[in-house]
Amino acid sequence: xxxVFLTFILVLSIFLGFELISKVPATLHTxxxxxxxxxxxxxxxxxxxxxxxxxxxYATWLGTAAVAxxxxxxxxxxxxxxxxxxxxxxxxxxxx
Amino acid sequence: xxxxxxxLIANLSYIVAAALFIFGLKMLGSPATARKGNMLSSIxxxxxxxxxxxxxGIVDFKYIAAxxxxxxxxxxxxxxxxAMTSMPEMVALFNGSGGIASLLVGWGTLxxxxxxxxxxxxxVTIILAILIGGMTxxxxxxxxxxxxxxxxxxxxxxxxxxxxxxxxxxxxxxxGVMLSMDPTPDSVWFWAVLGxxxxxxxxxxxxxxxxxxPVVISLLNSYSGIAACAxxxxxxxxxLIVAGSLVGASGIILTNIMCKAMNxxxxxxLFSGFxxxxxxxxxxxxxxxxxxxxxYYILEAANNVCxxxxxxxxxxxxxxxxxxxxxILEKNGAEVSYAIHPVAGRMPGHMNVLLAEADVPYEQLVExxxxxxxxxxxxxxxxxxxNDVVNPSARNDEDSPIYGMPIINVDQAQTVFVLKRSxxxxxSGVDNPLFFGENTRMLFGDAKESISxxxxxxxx
Numbered sequence: 001x002x003x004v005f006l007t008f009i010l011v012l013s014i015f016l017g018f019e020l021i022s023k024v025p026a027t028l029h030t031x032x033x034x035x036x037x038x039x040x041x042x043x044x045x046x047x048x049x050x051x052x053x054x055x056x057x058y059a060t061w062l063g064t065a066a067v068a069x070x071x072x073x074x075x076x077x078x079x080x081x082x083x084x085x086x087x088x089x090x091x092x093x094x095x096x
Numbered sequence: 097x098x099x100x101x102x103x104l105i106a107n108l109s110y111i112v113a114a115a116l117f118i119f120g121l122k123m124l125g126s127p128a129t130a131r132k133g134n135m136l137s138s139i140x141x142x143x144x145x146x147x148x149x150x151x152x153g154i155v156d157f158k159y160i161a162a163x164x165x166x167x168x169x170x171x172x173x174x175x176x177x178x179a180m181t182s183m184p185e186m187v188a189l190f191n192g193s194g195g196i197a198s199l200l201v202g203w204g205t206l207x208x209x210x211x212x213x214x215x216x217x218x219x220v221t222i223i224l225a226i227l228i229g230g231m232t233x234x235x236x237x238x239x240x241x242x243x244x245x246x247x248x249x250x251x252x253x254x255x256x257x258x259x260x261x262x263x264x265x266x267x268x269x270x271x272g273v274m275l276s277m278d279p280t281p282d283s284v285w286f287w288a289v290l291g292x293x294x295x296x297x298x299x300x301x302x303x304x305x306x307x308x309x310p311v312v313i314s315l316l317n318s319y320s321g322i323a324a325c326a327x328x329x330x331x332x333x334x335x336l337i338v339a340g341s342l343v344g345a346s347g348i349i350l351t352n353i354m355c356k357a358m359n360x361x362x363x364x365x366l367f368s369g370f371x372x373x374x375x376x377x378x379x380x381x382x383x384x385x386x387x388x389x390x391x392y393y394i395l396e397a398a399n400n401v402c403x404x405x406x407x408x409x410x411x412x413x414x415x416x417x418x419x420x421x422x423x424i425l426e427k428n429g430a431e432v433s434y435a436i437h438p439v440a441g442r443m444p445g446h447m448n449v450l451l452a453e454a455d456v457p458y459e460q461l462v463e464x465x466x467x468x469x470x471x472x473x474x475x476x477x478x479x480x481x482x483n484d485v486v487n488p489s490a491r492n493d494e495d496s497p498i499y500g501m502p503i504i505n506v507d508q509a510q511t512v513f514v515l516k517r518s519x520x521x522x523x524s525g526v527d528n529p530l531f532f533g534e535n536t537r538m539l540f541g542d543a544k545e546s547i548s549x550x551x552x553x554x555x556x
Contacts, residue, residue: 003217006337013338016118017345024125024212026438026463029350029445032124034187034319035134038344039117040320041337042141043197045148050204051163052154058281059207061144066200066367071167072174073194073320074145078138079175080186082450085131087180091457 031084038077044070102150109147110335116140117339121346130396144335160363180453181410183441184313188240191313191320195232198323202226203290205330206281219279223272227293229323234297237317242306243442247305258367261299266293294467304365307484309442311354311365318347350444357438358462359490359500381532386539388546391513392553394537398475398511401425402467404504405447408481408515412543417478419454419524421547424554430475432459433466435504437485468505477509479530480543487528512536515543 024032047070051062101458117140124131149160171190178186202225208214241247271288280286290457304312321343328336381442386394395401403418422432434456436447448461471477488507489496506512507530514531516538530536539546 013341017342021346021349027448036343040343045323046201058206059204063381064163067163067169069193070197072171076171076175087452095189
C-alpha cells in the first residue's frame with residue numbers, strides 16, 4: 001500500500017511540474033533552472049538520517065558528506081538565483 | 097506517543113513545504129514575481145529541513161551540523177563570487193553536488209540498522225539513487241569542464257562508442273540485479289554499480305558538443321531531481337519524492353524546449369556529435385567589411401535597431417557596452433530591442449541574464465517568434481557573437497546540417513552588422529551565408545572594442 005501511495009504522489013507531482021514549467025517565459029529559463037536545482041537539494045532532508053542515526057561509522061561519514069553536498073546545492077542554488085533575479089528590472093525602474 | 101506526534105508534525109510540515117515549492121515555481125513564471133517566488137521556495141526548503149531534523153532515529157547532531165556548516169560556507173561563497181557570464185558552469189557544479197548527495201544517501205541507506213534487512217524494493221530504489229545520482233555527478237563535472245573550457249568543448253566521438261555504451265548499460269543493469277538480490281555495502285556488485293554509474297555519466301556527456309550544452313544542462317537538472325526522487329523512495333520520504341519529481345519534470349520540459357529550438361530530437365543531441373556530418377552548399381559571394389566610423393553613420397540614421405546576442409557576447413563580456421549603445425540609440429530616437437534565440441549561449445536563458453545584469457529592462461528582450469514577423473522593419477540588426485542561430489542555411493539549404501532549425505531571420509532586416517573576430521565558422525562548423533549577404537556588413541574585431549568604438553563616435 002505504501003508503494004502505491006508513494007507512486008500516486010510521484011505521478012501527480014510530475015503532472016504538476018509539467019503544468020507549472022511550461023508557462024515560464026524564455027527570459028526566466030536560467031533562474032528557473034537554478035531555482036529548481038536548489039529544490040533538488042531536498043535530498044538534504046534524507047541525508048540527515050544517514051548522518052545522525054549512528055548505524056555504522058561508514059553510514060555516518062557518507063551521511064555527513066551527503067549533508068555537506070546537499071547544503072551546497074541548496075544554499076548556493078537559492079542565493080545565486082536570488083542574485084540573478086535581483087538584476088531583472090522593469091523599465092518602470094526599481095527591482096521588484 | 098510522542099514520536100508519533102512528532103512524525104505527524106514533520107509530515108504536515110512537508111505538505112506546507114511542498115505547497116511553498118509549488119507556489120514558488122509558479123511565481124518564477126513572471127519577472128515581476130520571480131524573486132518573491134524564489135524566496136517562498138527557500139522558506140519551503142527551510143521548513144522541510146527543520147522537519148527532516150526531527151525524524152525518528154536521529155540521535156547525533158554534531159555530524160549533521162558539521163556538514164551543514166561546510167556546505168553553507170562553500171555554497172554561499174560560490175554563489176556570491178561567481179561572474180554572471182560563468183553561470184552555466186555554476187549551475188553544472190550545483191547540479192553535480194545535488195547528484196552526489198543523492199548517491200551518498202542511497203549508499204548510506206545500504207547500511208541497515210543491526211538486525212534489519214534491506215528489502216528488495218528498497219534495494220532497487222537505492223540502486224536507482226546511486227545510478228542516477230552518480231551519472232548526474234560525473235555528467236555535471238564533464239559539463240562543467242566543457243563549459244569552463246578546462247577540457248575541450250568539442251564532441252568526443254570514437255568508433256564503437258555506441259557498442260561500448262550499450263555494453264556499459266548491460267553491465268550496469270546486470271550488476272544492479274545482482275546487488276538487489278543481496279543488498280549489502282560490502283558486496284562486490286555494489287562497487288560495480290557505483291563505478292559503472294560514474295563511468296556512464298562521463299560517457300553520456302563527452303559526445304555532446306559545446307553548442308548543445310543548453311540541452312545537457314537542462315537534462316542533468318532533470319536527472320538531479322529524479323535522483324532525489326529515487327532517494328525519497330529508498331528512505332520512504334514524501335517530500336523528497338514530491339520535490340524531486342517537480343524538478344525532474346521541469347528539467348524535462350526545458351530539455352524539450354531546447355531540442356525544439358534546434359529542430360533536433362533528444363536522441364540526436366545525445367548520441368551524435370554535431371558538425372561531423374555532411375557539409376552544405378559552398379557559398380558564393382563577397383564579404384563586405386565595414387569600419388567603426390561607417391557603422392556609426394548607418395546607426396545614426398537608423399530608426400529601428402535590434403541586437404541579436406550569442407555566446408560571443410558572453411565571451412567578450414560585451415553586455416554592458418551593448419546596453420550603453422542601446423541607450424544612446426534610444427536617445428537618438430531609434431526603437432531598440434534585443435532578440436534572443438532560445439538556444440543562444442550555453443544554457444537556457446543565458447543571454448537574458450547577462451542583459452539583465454547590464455540593466456536592460458526585460459520589456460526590451462524579445463523572443464524569436466516575436467521579432468521574426470516584423471524583422472523587415474528593422475533598419476539595423478546587430479549580430480554579436482551569434483552564428484548558427486542566425487544562419488539562413490537553416491531555412492533554405494536542405495543539405496545544411498542545421499536545416500530546419502528555427503532561426504532569427506536577420507538576413508531579412510534592411511542592414512545587418514555582424515560583429516566577429518574573424519571568418520571562422522561557428523561551433524557547429526557550418527558555413528554561414530549571412531556573412532556574404534548583399535545587406536550584410538562585417539565589423540571585424542573584439543565585440544566589446546567594436547561597440548565601444550561606435551559609442552565613442554556618438555560622443556564626438
